[in-house]
Every structure is written in structure tokens, then in C-alpha cells.
Amino acid sequence: MLRKPNYKRLVILSISALAVSLMARVFANGLEDLPAQILNQSFTQIQFNLNNDEVDEFILGKSFFNIPWVQAPSATTARDGLGPLFSANTCVNCHAKNGSGKVFAANNIVDRSHVIRLSISSNGTDEHQRMTAKIGFIPEPSYGAQISINGVLGVPFEAKPVIHYSTKDIHYPDGATITLQQPTIKLKNLGYGDLHPNTIVSARIAPALVGLGLLEQITDAQILSNEDVNDANHDGISGKANRVWSSQTKQVEIGRYTWKASAPTVKHQSANAAINDMGLTNPIHEHQSCTPIQVACINASKDGEKHELTAQRLSAISYYLTHLKLPQSIVTEHQGQRLFSEIGCSQCHVPSYLLPKTTIYPYSDFLLHDMGKDLADSRSEFDALGSEWRTPPLWKLGRVALILKDNKNFLHDGRARNLEQAILWHGGEAEKSKTLFMNLPISSRGKILQFLNEI
Ligand code: HEC
Numbered sequence: 001m002l003r004k005p006n007y008k009r010l011v012i013l014s015i016s017a018l019a020v021s022l023m024a025r026v027f028a029n030g031l032e033d034l035p036a037q038i039l040n041q042s043f044t045q046i047q048f049n050l051n052n053d054e055v056d057e058f059i060l061g062k063s064f065f066n067i068p069w070v071q072a073p074s075a076t077t078a079r080d081g082l083g084p085l086f087s088a089n090t091c092v093n094c095h096a097k098n099g100s101g102k103v104f105a106a107n108n109i110v111d112r113s114h115v116i117r118l119s120i121s122s123n124g125t126d127e128h129q130r131m132t133a134k135i136g137f138i139p140e141p142s143y144g145a146q147i148s149i150n151g152v153l154g155v156p157f158e159a160k161p162v163i164h165y166s167t168k169d170i171h172y173p174d175g176a177t178i179t180l181q182q183p184t185i186k187l188k189n190l191g192y193g194d195l196h197p198n199t200i201v202s203a204r205i206a207p208a209l210v211g212l213g214l215l216e217q218i219t220d221a222q223i224l225s226n227e228d229v230n231d232a233n234h235d236g237i238s239g240k241a242n243r244v245w246s247s248q249t250k251q252v253e254i255g256r257y258t259w260k261a262s263a264p265t266v267k268h269q270s271a272n273a274a275i276n277d278m279g280l281t282n283p284i285h286e287h288q289s290c291t292p293i294q295v296a297c298i299n300a301s302k303d304g305e306k307h308e309l310t311a312q313r314l315s316a317i318s319y320y321l322t323h324l325k326l327p328q329s330i331v332t333e334h335q336g337q338r339l340f341s342e343i344g345c346s347q348c349h350v351p352s353y354l355l356p357k358t359t360i361y362p363y364s365d366f367l368l369h370d371m372g373k374d375l376a377d378s379r380s381e382f383d384a385l386g387s388e389w390r391t392p393p394l395w396k397l398g399r400v401a402l403i404l405k406d407n408k409n410f411l412h413d414g415r416a417r418n419l420e421q422a423i424l425w426h427g428g429e430a431e432k433s434k435t436l437f438m439n440l441p442i443s444s445r446g447k448i449l450q451f452l453n454e455i
């Protein structure tokens with residue numbers, strides 16, 4: 001039988017041929033020389049080794065990641081059900097080009113990819129203990145778990161965040177000075193009355209969605225082997241895994257995604273995003289998150305389906321995110337690489353993992369660390385305390401920065417505007433390593449930064 005040519009595959013093959021021919025140039029001249037088009041598509045390419053059905057699933061997932069959802073009821077029932085409260089109407093609004101989010105859109109207006117989480121401390125009652133076990137924290141009673149900056153027609157939005165920065169100068173022993181910006185967040189135009197007096201407000205920037213399928217192949221045992229909860233080896237660093245409730249498998253699992261490692265899988269986090277960021281019910285979160293006082297939200301019309309984001313579409317989205325191709329690294333700065341490990345960065349930013357078919361280099365232990373009071377947000381999520389953060393993978397940060405050009409925002413709330421500032425914010429368990437960094441001559445610091453741009 002004559003086979004129809006597979007056009008999707010032909011397109012993918014020709015794009016990959018182009019990528020291979022460009023690779024030679026990259027090795028000669030560095031990432032900066034990549035043509036804008038190739039650079040922009042760095043994080044949206046498909047893996048090579050998929051069969052036709054898998055390519056179809058990837059394309060389906062990509063479309064549901066990219067399409068804007070609309071308010072129900074509508075003529076386009078395939079993608080209605082947005083809100084009633086929401087922050088963005090498509091995943092790609094916050095994860096542009098699958099790169100990281102930014103703090104500000106135009107005119108100092110806080111961008112939607114910089115979300116504001118809310119919680120209050122537990123009062124120890126059974127109800128609060130149940131919530132802590134199941135969702136990891138206690139939502140603010142009137143506004144819930146996250147500020148929605150939008151509402152559908154007839155449903156008032158919750159608030160608009162405003163950020164002020166105070167500056168502080170950091171002096172290197174060699175005399176160089178760097179200015180850091182410490183954010184303070186305020187919520188304006190509160191739509192549902194005052195916040196609970198003990199509300200904890202925490203900002204999170206959308207991280208780049210890179211290599212997620214490879215990270216999912218790391219076993220729990222590999223992550224747990226780096227744990228040292230009571231610092232038994234007395235190196236001042238005590239990594240701890242986050243143990244989180246999975247509403248999907250109905251059991252406790254090891255968290256590995258998000259800034260506090262509170263999501264166990266890409267699918268689970270995609271479902272969390274669907275409900276919290278877009279107001280889409282789904283098989284993992286069956287109910288809308290309107291609080292009891294949000295009457296318009298409770299009464300808003302539904303799309304009539306059991307799940308606004310169906311099981312099939314949720315699976316397709318997570319399939320898409322876990323089958324993206326990881327851009328290649330071009331490490332030339334081997335001295336920077338050596339210094340990175342000599343001053344203890346690699347104690348948390350663990351370089352590599354052996355997977356069944358390959359070795360990957362994400363530079364993370366996926367564990368929680370106390371990072372000191374300046375980075376603390378006072379918010380717990382499951383076993384992550386108010387000063388604890390998950391070591392973020394460092395791979396491809398340089399490429400993310402190149403793609404996003406002027407909105408480079410690092411650390412959980414995007415306060416650092418370059419990699420050097422991100423390092424200088426390190427405290428707590430990372431204080432010693434940061435001090436060693438600061439004591440290096442400027443040329444060696446530059447080598448570490450160059451290395452970080454290459455991995
Ligand atoms: C309103 C902005 C916004 C929207 C819309 C959004 N995200 Fe996110 N996303 C974020 C933020 C912020 C984080 C970090 C959350 C945290 O650390 O608590 C994140 C984290 C993630 C992560 C974890 C990445 C990692 O490496 O830890 C995944 C996966 C993800 N989002 C997928 C999605 C999917 C799928 C959608 C659409 C259904 C989506 N997101 C929609 C803002 C958004």
C-alpha cells in the first residue's frame with residue numbers, strides 16, 4: 001500500500017536539519033550568534049524519536065497549551081469554561097516561548113506571569129490540619145489561594161498587585177559594588193473586602209519549562225539519596241525533599257516541580273495551573289475555587305461539562321511539556337565549571353543524573369534549603385517552611401535570558417535582574433558558598449557567570 005507522506009514529520013525533519021547545520025556555527029561563535037528565529041524556538045521543539053501517534057499527541061497538547069479559553073457558554077464549547085476568576089486565558093500567556101515569566105509588563109504594571117499566592121497560618125483545628133495535609137497550606141478565607149487579576153463578565157476581579165523596591169548595596173572585598181532590589185508587594189483595588197489580618201503574601205514568577213520530561217525520569221531514590229535533613233555530615237547544608245499530597249494518586253509523593261517543590265508531576269502542576277491560573281476544573285481539581293463570600297463567582301454560568309479541561313486534554317498538555325526537546329549546552333568555560341564546584345555551588349546545584357538512556361545535567365538536587373531571611377516568604381507548602389526553597393535547575397538559564405532579552409528575572413519572585421544578583425541573594429545554607437564566591441577575584445567570578453550562561 002502506498003503511504004501518504006507524513007507532512008508533519010517532513011516539517012519537523014527539515015527544521016532539525018536546519019538546526020544541525022546551525023549547530024556548527026554555534027560551536028564556533030557561541031549562543032549569541034544564533035539567528036533570532038532559532039533562538040525563539042529553542043524551548044518549543046519536539047523530541048526526534050516520537051512515532052506518528054506520539055507526534056499527534058504532542059501537537060494536540062501544544063494546541064491546548066496555546067489556545068485562549070473563553071467564558072462559558074459560548075459557540076466554541078471545546079475551549080470554554082474560563083474563570084469565573086482567573087489570571088490569564090491561556091498557559092502561554094505566562095509561559096511565553098516556554099521561557100520564564102517577567103515581573104513587569106509595560107508601564108510598571110505587574111505582569112500576569114508574576115502571581116501572588118495567599119495563605120494564613122494554621123490555627124491547629126482539625127479543619128486546618130486537614131487542609132495542610134491535602135493542599136499544603138491554609139488559603140486566605142475571602143480570596144483563596146491566589147489573587148485572580150481577572151474575572152469573567154459580572155464577576156469582579158480580586159485585586160491588582162503593586163511592587164515597590166528598596167535597594168541595598170553589596171560590596172565585594174575587592175571594592176566592586178552591586179545594587180540589589182528587595183521587593184515589597186501591596187494589593188490594590190481589593191474586590192472582596194479586607195484581607196485576613198495575618199495574611200501571608202508570596203510572589204512567584206513562572207519558571208522556564210525546560211527538560212521537564214527528563215526531570216520526571218529521575219527516580220525518587222536518586223533525589224532522596226541527596227537528603228541530609230539533620231546535616232549529619234556537618235557541611236552546613238541540609239537538603240530535605242518536599243513530601244506532598246497528590247490529589248491524582250491519593251497518596252503522599254515526592255514533590256519536584258515549582259519553587260517550593262509542591263507538585264509531584266508535570267500533569268499535577270498543569271492541573272494546578274488550570275484551576276488556579278485559569279479557573280478550569282479538571283480531573284485533579286473537580287471544583288471551582290470560589291470562596292463562600294464570592295457569590296458572583298459561585299453563581300456564574302458553567303460550561304455544563306464535568307471537567308472544563310478534560311482528562312484527555314490534560315494528558316495531552318503534560319505530554320507536550322514532557323516531550324519538548326532540550327536545547328544543547330555548549331560548555332567552554334571549564335575553569336568556571338571547576339570553580340562552581342570548588343566553592344560549593346554543586347552541593348545543592350547537583351550537576352548530573354544518570355537516566356536509563358542518558359546522563360542529564362540539570363544542576364539541582366530538587367531538595368528544599370533554608371535560604372536565609374532575605375529570601376524567606378514565611379509561607380509553608382507541605383514540608384517546605386517559610387524560608388525554604390527548592391534548588392532550581394540551572395540548565396539553559398543563559399538561553400532563557402537571551403530569548404527574553406530585556407525582561408530577565410531570576411529567583412522565585414524575579415527580584416534578581418541577572419545571574420550575579422541571583423547569587424548575591426543566597427543566604428542561610430548557601431551563605432558560605434556565596435561568601436566564597438564574593439572572595440574570588442573578579443576574573444574568576446566572571447568565569448562562573450560565563451559557565452552558567454553556557455549550561
Ligand atoms: C497566570 C500565570 C500562569 C499561567 C496562566 C500558567 N502558569 Fe504555569 N506557572 C506559573 C507560575 C507563577 C509558576 C511557579 C509556581 C510556583 O512556584 O508556585 C508556574 C509553574 C509551572 C510549572 C512547573 C515548572 C517547574 O519547573 O517547576 C508547570 C509544569 C506549569 N507551570 C505548567 C502550566 C500549564 C500547563 C499551564 C496552562 C494550563 C500554565 N502553567 C499556566 C504561572 C502560570
Ligand code: HEC
Nearest residue numbers: 345348369375389390391392410411412422429430433437
Ligand atoms: C544551600 C543550597 C544552595 C547553594 C550552596 C547554592 N544555591 Fe543557588 N539556589 C539555591 C536555591 C534554593 C535557589 C532558589 C532561591 C529562590 O528562588 O529564592 C537558588 C537559585 C540560584 C540561581 C537563580 C536560578 C533561577 O532560576 O532564578 C542561580 C543562578 C544560582 N542559584 C547559582 C548558584 C551559584 C553560582 C552558587 C555557588 C556560589 C549557588 N547557587 C549555591 C540553592 C543553593
